[in-house]
Amino acid sequence: MSHSVVNTDNWEAVKAECLKHLPQHVIDYIEETKDQDRSESHLISILHKIQAHSGYLSKEQLNAVSQLARIPMTKVTGVATFYHYFRLTPRGKHIISVCLGTACYVKGAEKISQSLMNKLGIQFGETTKDGLFSLEAARCLGTCGLAPVIMVDEQVYGPVASGDVRTILDKYIKQASRTGDKN
Ligand code: FES
Structure with a gap:
């Protein structure tokens, strides 16, 4: 050989x-x-x-x-x-996990995912160019009663409508610009 x-x-x-x-x-x-x-x-x-x-x-x-x-x-x-669990770029400052478990899926997790991908300009497993956000898919975050759910770092949000995505992201973007973290 x-x-x-x-x-x-x-x-x-x-x-x-x-x-x-x-x-x-x-x-x-x-x-x-x-x-x-x-x-x-x-x-x-x-x-x-x-x-x-x-x-x-x-x-x-x-x-x-x-x-x-x-x-x-x-x-x-x-x-x-x-394999989606391998990351080819460094993780961002904030990790956004979108629950794609059954309860969240039937309540519109796909729409939320799409909205996040559009607004961040990245796919699952990727990090925004400024290093602020990484987007990840998750299986049941254990809060099905709040479906559809996303989690940013340790904070759970739910039920999330696609219209809420901008507000949630803005919170972290503003925080970063206040502390000067965003490049
Ligand atoms: S399926 Fe999403 S929290 Fe359980």
Whole structure:
């Protein structure tokens, strides 16, 4: 089997470069397991460990995984983008979780999602350019009686109508401009 992703003549240099982007425990884990397991679930556990450490998966980290674990970059990015729980950008200052559980779904969660996406200009799993908001999908936030529900950080809002979205966002935007957080 050929491994076009790595130049073995330069292996020490490759490892040194990877060390700049990956924490030591992830490098150790890849080293320990790379000859035994090249399954997708192995790759998923590597990506989980990186995300638990860094909060998201950067391009440099994905490349380092590809090099160290000797898995083609297309496979690494394919897995990272396929599973919605992997984040490819840093999380924003405020995390907006939209409940897509059954009770919220039947009460119009899809409309709320659309309204948030339109107003923020991002999709689920993304962060606004100013770093203020990240948008995430959630499964039942445990407050079905308030459906449809969204949560911003620890604060639950419900029932939310699509017309409420602007007011909710404005609260955080104003707060950020008062404290000078917004870039
Ligand atoms: S389904 Fe949305 S809070 Fe339970």
